[in-house]
Amino acid sequence: MDASSFSALVFGTSVVAGLLGALTGLGGGVVIVPVLALLFKVDIRYAIGASLVSVIATSSGAAAAYVREGLSNVRIGMFLEVATTLGALLGAYLTARVSSHWIAIIFGAVLLYSAYSSYRQKGDHPIAITLNPLAERLQLCGSYPTDSGETTYSAQHVPMGFGIMFGAGTLSGLLGIGSGAVKVLAMDQAMKLPFKVSTTTSNFMIGVTAAASAGIYLARGYIDPGLAMPVMLGVLGGSMIGSRILVKAKVSTLKIVFVWVIAALGAEMIFSGLTGRI
Amino acid sequence: MAELTDKQMEIEIGHMLRTGVSLSAFVVFAGGILYLRSRSNTPDYSHFHAASESLRTIAGVLHGVARFDAASIIQLGILLLIATPVVRVVLCVAGFSRQRNRLYMGVSALVLAILTYSLLAGGR
Secondary structure: OEHHHHHHHHHHHHHHHHHHHHHHOOOOHHHHHHHHHHOOOOOHHHHHHHHHHHHHHHHHHHHHHHHOOOOOOHHHHHHHHHHHHHHHHHHHHHHHHOOHHHHHHHHHHHHHHHHHHHHHOOOOOOOOOOOOHHHHHOOOEEEEEEOOEEEEEEOOOHHHHHHHHHHHHHHHHHHOOOOHHHHHHHHHHHOOOOHHHHHHHHHHHHHHHHHHHHHHHHHHOOOOHHHHHHHHHHHHHHHHHHHHHHHHOOOHHHHHHHHHHHHHHHHHHHHHHHOOOO | OOOOOHHHHHHHHHHHHHHHHHHHHHHHHHHHHHHHHHOOEOOOOOOOOOOOHHHOOHHHHHHHHHOOOHHHHHHHHHHHHHHHHHHHHHHHHHHHHHOOOHHHHHHHHHHHHHHHHHHHHOOO
């Protein structure tokens, strides 16, 4: 295939991946890596390199829109970025040590978990207002606008949240994804932060986390310009369209369809890893 | 100077992030056009052989850009993109120092140190 048609095909696929990633809130990275590896037969290291670049682009691009709503928490984000960036360094080192079969299998498991968490996504749990002494000392609290005015919140289970964030960073560095689903798990489930605060703060953190492994990916030669170019531009464009649609339309049916697509990709990645095709 | 609220700080950062992404997307796009005009066949991506040495270091990329090499121009755009979140953390260090929040000046400086380590010592 000549370079122009290959780039056009990858670009088109990336637009769809970015669009669906934005609509489900899972991000384009989790879709583009399996598609590049399974459909385009791209080596998984090139695929995660290109995906990581697109992850930085979408996270940074979306952040400008989120901050206006006043939902993300810059202190909680920065505190947890200590954990995610350290994890990302570990993950990026591991990609060179772990065989691509294992990367595919772990990737598949993360896809299945992401599909499950997106499927199960529900409204807010009661917000913890009881002050946690550690959270107070670390200033991990804030307020956000709700229907009944400004509501204050304070983080709970800080060490557990920090630990899960380290894991999220490791997965991000190992697989070249934003691992938004795991970040939201840490903030929403463990630290009991309001769901909207968790998702927007997570989006803010993804870019910094990915930048920590990007330096290592670049030095290792995982980021190939010919592949990263259409993937980055495509995913960025797709996710911009996606976030516009999200504001206007209800997407519940599409979301369920897409959750099944993610689950199928996850199963296929695990199968390919086990049978040695990746 | 008036007290800087978290919200104002985040809005400033949000603008910077958007500018960084737009700039990098523009450079990648420009490099991409040149790349596709100069290349006829797709490189083999099915086997990993790592991007060429000159595309793996900041100095190498800058040298390539000076030679007007298309792949290096794309890589420059990607470097700009990687730098965007790093600048964000720098802005946070500055913002927290304006708020006189010592604890978070320290936390954001630590994150900045980790990022710098990755970019400078990465892969060694």
